[in-house]
Amino acid sequence: MVPAILIFASVKKMPSSLKWILGSLTLISMTCFAQDNPVDGDTIATKQLDEVIVTATRNERTMGSLPMPVSLIPKNQIKTMGSLRLNDVLTEQTGLVVVPQVNAQGNGIQIQGFNPDYTLILIDGEPIIGRYTGSLELSRIAVGNIKQIEIVKGPSSSLYGSDALAGVINIITDRPQGTRVNAAIRYGTNNTLDVNGDVGFTKKKLGVYLYGNRYHTDGYDLSPQNFGKTVSPFTNYTINSKITYKFSPLTDISVAGRFFNEDQVFRFEVESNGSRIRTAGNGNTQDWNFNPVLTHRFSDKLKAIARFYSTHYQTETYLNLETDGSRYYQDDFTQSFTRPELNAEYFFNEKNILTIGGGYIKEMVQTSRYGDEENRYQETSYGFFQYEWLPMQKVSVIAGGRYDYNSIYGGQFSPKLSSRYELNKKVTFKVSGGIGFKAPDFRQLYFNFNNSAAGGYSVLGTEVAIDRLAELDAAGQIQTYLFDPALLGNLQAERSVSINAGANIEVLPSLKMDLNVFHNSINNLIETQAVAITTSGQSIYSYRNILRAYTQGVESNFSYPVMKYLNLSAGYQLLYAKDRDVAEAVKAGEVYWRDPTTLVTKRLKPGEYFGLYNRSRHMGNLKLFYDHKPSGWEGSLRVIYRGRYGIGNIRGNIQGEVIPPSDTNSNSILDIYDEFVKGYALVNISAAKTIKNSLRLQVGVDNLFDYTEPVLIPNLPGRLYYASVSYSFSKKNVQP
Amino acid sequence: MKSTLSLVVLVGFVIAFTGCSEDDEPLPVVATTFSNLAADPGTGFNPSTGQPTGLTRKFTLFSFKTGGIIANTDSATNKWDLGFNGTTIIVNSATSGPGTSQAQIVSGIFDELNTAPDAGYKSDNDPAPIAGAPNANLAIPTGSGQGWYTYDGAAMVNRPTAGKVIVVKTSEGRYAKMEIISYYKDAPASPTSTNAARYYTFRYVYQPNDTKTFN
Numbered sequence: 027m028v029p030a031i032l033i034f035a036s037v038k039k040m041p042s043s044l045k046w047i048l049g050s051l052t053l054i055s056m057t058c059f060a061q062d063n064p065v066d067g068d069t070i071a072t073k074q075l076d077e078v079i080v081t082a083t084r085n086e087r088t089m090g091s092l093p094m095p096v097s098l099i100p101k102n103q104i105k106t107m108g109s110l111r112l113n114d115v116l117t118e119q120t121g122l123v124v125v126p127q128v129n130a131q132g133n134g135i136q137i138q139g140f141n142p143d144y145t146l147i148l149i150d151g152e153p154i155i156g157r158y159t160g161s162l163e164l165s166r167i168a169v170g171n172i173k174q175i176e177i178v179k180g181p182s183s184s185l186y187g188s189d190a191l192a193g194v195i196n197i198i199t200d201r202p203q204g205t206r207v208n209a210a211i212r213y214g215t216n217n218t219l220d221v222n223g224d225v226g227f228t229k230k231k232l233g234v235y236l237y238g239n240r241y242h243t244d245g246y247d248l249s250p251q252n253f254g255k256t257v258s259p260f261t262n263y264t265i266n267s268k269i270t271y272k273f274s275p276l277t278d279i280s281v282a283g284r285f286f287n288e289d290q291v292f293r294f295e296v297e298s299n300g301s302r303i304r305t306a307g308n309g310n311t312q313d314w315n316f317n318p319v320l321t322h323r324f325s326d327k328l329k330a331i332a333r334f335y336s337t338h339y340q341t342e343t344y345l346n347l348e349t350d351g352s353r354y355y356q357d358d359f360t361q362s363f364t365r366p367e368l369n370a371e372y373f374f375n376e377k378n379i380l381t382i383g384g385g386y387i388k389e390m391v392q393t394s395r396y397g398d399e400e401n402r403y404q405e406t407s408y409g410f411f412q413y414e415w416l417p418m419q420k421v422s423v424i425a426g427g428r429y430d431y432n433s434i435y436g437g438q439f440s441p442k443l444s445s446r447y448e449l450n451k452k453v454t455f456k457v458s459g460g461i462g463f464k465a466p467d468f469r470q471l472y473f474n475f476n477n478s479a480a481g482g483y484s485v486l487g488t489e490v491a492i493d494r495l496a497e498l499d500a501a502g503q504i505q506t507y508l509f510d511p512a513l514l515g516n517l518q519a520e521r522s523v524s525i526n527a528g529a530n531i532e533v534l535p536s537l538k539m540d541l542n543v544f545h546n547s548i549n550n551l552i553e554t555q556a557v558a559i560t561t562s563g564q565s566i567y568s569y570r571n572i573l574r575a576y577t578q579g580v581e582s583n584f585s586y587p588v589m590k591y592l593n594l595s596a597g598y599q600l601l602y603a604k605d606r607d608v609a610e611a612v613k614a615g616e617v618y619w620r621d622p623t624t625l626v627t628k629r630l631k632p633g634e635y636f637g638l639y640n641r642s643r644h645m646g647n648l649k650l651f652y653d654h655k656p657s658g659w660e661g662s663l664r665v666i667y668r669g670r671y672g673i674g675n676i677r678g679n680i681q682g683e684v685i686p687p688s689d690t691n692s693n694s695i696l697d698i699y700d701e702f703v704k705g706y707a708l709v710n711i712s713a714a715k716t717i718k719n720s721l722r723l724q725v726g727v728d729n730l731f732d733y734t735e736p737v738l739i740p741n742l743p744g745r746l747y748y749a750s751v752s753y754s755f756s757k758k759n760v761q762p
Numbered sequence: 763m764k765s766t767l768s769l770v771v772l773v774g775f776v777i778a779f780t781g782c783s784e785d786d787e788p789l790p791v792v793a794t795t796f797s798n799l800a801a802d803p804g805t806g807f808n809p810s811t812g813q814p815t816g817l818t819r820k821f822t823l824f825s826f827k828t829g830g831i832i833a834n835t836d837s838a839t840n841k842w843d844l845g846f847n848g849t850t851i852i853v854n855s856a857t858s859g860p861g862t863s864q865a866q867i868v869s870g871i872f873d874e875l876n877t878a879p880d881a882g883y884k885s886d887n888d889p890a891p892i893a894g895a896p897n898a899n900l901a902i903p904t905g906s907g908q909g910w911y912t913y914d915g916a917a918m919v920n921r922p923t924a925g926k927v928i929v930v931k932t933s934e935g936r937y938a939k940m941e942i943i944s945y946y947k948d949a950p951a952s953p954t955s956t957n958a959a960r961y962y963t964f965r966y967v968y969q970p971n972d973t974k975t976f977n
Contacts (some may be wrong), residue, residue, distance in 0.1 A: 625943045
């Protein structure tokens, strides 16, 4: 990628915006020359602002030209960090928190205080599905074939539709370039073995790239006194392929595909008929996708792209009792998503660029949790536009909007307006505002789920709740209604109105700072609503658009090249995330807390309400990256801090241990008198040496000081040592 | 605990002395704590479901006037004000009993509530509840977060919601205020699902005179 960066460094100097756009088109062909060969003198501090990012506008733009908060994690940084899975990379970024989804699947990502369900995660611009219980399991994504990860904060529903409230994370995978062969093996703590390799070649008009990965871990056990493991052993395989073909200098096609399979072996102790019984079982997860993209340039002014994306996700879990092998638990979930889309980019002139597009989505979900194995469908048609106006080199304005029409929740319009003003060479201001939305998910619509294992409760989606409650009622199983069922139904999309404002500042020569202040006002949040109690005392829940919340804060990043090959960076985020109704009630003096020891009730003062669960007020990081290309040595020292936070009332447990909720004073909200999960810092180090540009040896330690919090932070394994060897061969091959 | 207790004792003394000197003044009222009112605790519980076993399904009846429990054989009289069974609390009126007791939940701090509200009292299930759900419209609503308690699903315990004061107007037209402080036997500071449930501990003030004030 190095040549591409250099190209941009030079192209950017031209005043014409059209030229940098054309430059970015050249990038695609120029990347064919790009190799893994490091160029002497290219330090890590290289012109980060000139790197190209596609997520923010759906078109290639240099980072420095964009008026919204964007960041980019390049491949070399991912390699230096020694990361294997997507969650390893994201957890070290400022403002991003990988939060455990206790009763759900794995880990999700929190951006600007939003729950993981509110960040859209894309691979090459196409969404990853499998939000089985809300969030995506980030460890499904191997990072070995990632060219770069782009992160756009703030709502991007104006381009991407549902789920892009907090932001968009777009994983850009490698494209065929030159001839290359890479093979890598890594072994570490917990018998974790990662083997991956890729081959790629380009021959005249054809480019082929193939990536394969096998990952195995024995998992880990944070509470050895209990039966079973905190994370059970699993093995997964990922295969990615991409074929590109240039029909002519004006027309090319890329066909990408992915296949993923994971098997996990479970052993749990469960409660059955009053005694603790051991179970054993399996979980299998698969996904695949198919993504042809046809690009044609009608003229210098008009480029059109036709995309097709089809993806499928399925997961199946079962547990058998060890005693007699009988089935104790079974759960399955299948989802598919198919989307044709057309979009076009039109350059009126160097100051005016229009992008328009439209598409159609068909989604299907099937799960035992809906009480039947029927397929549930949802269709969405959408159209979007984006207008980029660059009246002067110092000023750019991007206005866009998208309209989605969905078969269930109806129409949604999501506008966005961003602008950028370059005050001088050292200071650039950016401001953007927009609306994001998240459609009610299948769970909230169709759940018909009775959990007899964990205390006993049922959850009914709004589309089935009324009928199902009537059935239970007719069977005499309802003891009490807590909410009028007639008022259920008609779930609306959740919406946020957001503003991001900030600046990029060169504080001192080479000391760069970026600052972003954000405010997100979220309405129509869907929350569980207790609806009834059965005669056997089980609660029945459904969903309603009841909550209002806001998140606001400041994010800041500093970067400073201490020496030519040594870069120091620091990041910090301050976050306030609060339930608006609770905040207002506290202000009105209507919220109380009971001292758990004296049992005396007191009024909560404004300022004593901490906010939503699982949000840290402070988080930060400090990183040193060393990259000495001449000698082949590289290394890193990263310190990641997460401040204290509260844990909500999570119905569930980890490995037989009940997770204590933070609220200890009987008001169901998180206030400063409650119990918090302590703040903590993780220290990760790595070192690598590349010999003759082809053989690379790396060792590293993650969580150097072995910090764990067994019950409260189940997704934090202890200290992890690893060592890896990789070999890469690449050959320049000049395009005709 | 200490400071609050001594304050209550002090207030009690002050009121007691002033009470003695002026005979016409109504007798002073003091906060009383009633501990471990057994609300059909059953004979045991099923550890897998957490549900109690051996339930009588009968309400334990309480009178503010006597400050004690009224025998269940008197359920058809207006001797009692409140009845307790599990998390359900009934008042002696309408569908629950022959009396005219009414109640409402007021948000606030028990000690700060010096006067009973003029209006807002309800009888049980008046108006009639949702069809098929006999106790859906009680004066003291049932359900987690709906009335006096919040269910903590992780710890599997019911916690009396802080800042909920139950104000009762008895069949005799007298007023009482109460705050439930525990649902578990002996009111442990941090109850767990292994503590014996369905034992109410509450503080109350009963005003025997014809006034709405609680001091």
